[in-house]
Amino acid sequence: MSTPLKRVLVYGGSGALGNQLVNHFKNKNYWVVSVDMKENQAANANILVNSSQSLIEQEQNIEENVKQLLNEGAKLDAILNVAGGWAGGNASSAQFLSNSDLMWRQSVWSSLISASLASKHLKENGVMTLPGAAAPLDLAPTPGMIGYGMAKAAVHQLTKSLADEKGGLPTNTFVAALLPITLDTPMNRKWMPKADFSSWTPLEFVSELVEKWIEDPSQRPHNGSLVKMDTKNNETQISLH
């Protein structure tokens, strides 16, 4: 009898970090489903998000697809949400409202849907990660990217609430938000070609960290951790908030 494969859902599976996670866990013989606006061909299955739909419509679509993909009674070992982009602007910017709305849809809608999926399809002792950010920690002002800071502050608050035993997730779900400062992605290299790449966090660091949490519960930090990743001279340290 072979051990059943672990099953992971990667929300944002076509982005740089999402793609890294899909590939990493495929290489470990996990069954991986990607949720994103476009397909990731490396995944075992894809669920496509229609970004013009409402929050409720998106959730219904994804929920129905997850239900069909999982065999009867099958559960996910982890839901890893790495969706979300970046847009700037302060209160006097022409794009202030539309960028704030976009940040909300990308980071928060995906996190709310991930939480709802976790309440139904995650195993006990499973892992859920959410897309936080270091910038708004401890209510540090984020005036040049107001909507981004608000969305990430909301994700941090969600992380703390879901980690609470009354948050509505299966028993002993481990919930953490990942707070990179800058990830070493092709897009970031393209837009900031003169930056010091040795201070950017490698995508492999993140996928290995998450794998450790899935495989070995004793490696998990306290539930609800906001896990800041700080890279200097190609060495990444994490700090918990």
Next chain:
Amino acid sequence: MSTPLKRVLVYGGSGALGNQLVNHFKNKNYWVVSVDMKENQAANANILVNSSQSLIEQEQNIEENVKQLLNEGAKLDAILNVAGGWAGGNASSAQFLSNSDLMWRQSVWSSLISASLASKHLKENGVMTLPGAAAPLDLAPTPGMIGYGMAKAAVHQLTKSLADEKGGLPTNTFVAALLPITLDTPMNRKWMPKADFSSWTPLEFVSELVEKWIEDPSQRPHNGSLVKMDTKNNETQISLH
């Protein structure tokens, strides 16, 4: 020559606290405009919000009306946003997503629109208040009201960002979030008839506090304050976060 009247916009002017603010400032001979889904007949002017519109549509409607109401060159002395309700639920609640969405629209959309209005129509040295909440301070979990906690955490982050000199508001705008624990409103008395009303914050306390900030800048706490109001034996203390 008479001193020109001060001009105040109350967002949520038909709610219990909004109505208190409208009446308080009318009694002080301010010119008061209420923004809400229904009219407040005590206000000098009303702008009606259509809650089925998008964020951008709502802002355009309100912005056009504010522009028409203010005489050429006239500015507001204060924008007081006290909009926002309450809805509960954790990740496994049937209403989890719809309630989270509602909380966002009520507290955060109104706050984003208030910030946009402030960037255009607030005087220098003006006052802007936003609807915070004590519950999610310091990332305390809010598992029984996840969407509410997220929306309020986002409003707190917005408050800090707007108070920054790069936040996009006019010079020396004072921004604060009001964080009541429980306000002494008719609805709260109706739904919690057996509660200890001596631990609820009277609406008059809030209107007098805000008036002080408008009239006397030396009375303002540090910019970006989250002003928690704690009432015991009918005495209210504020603490700044």
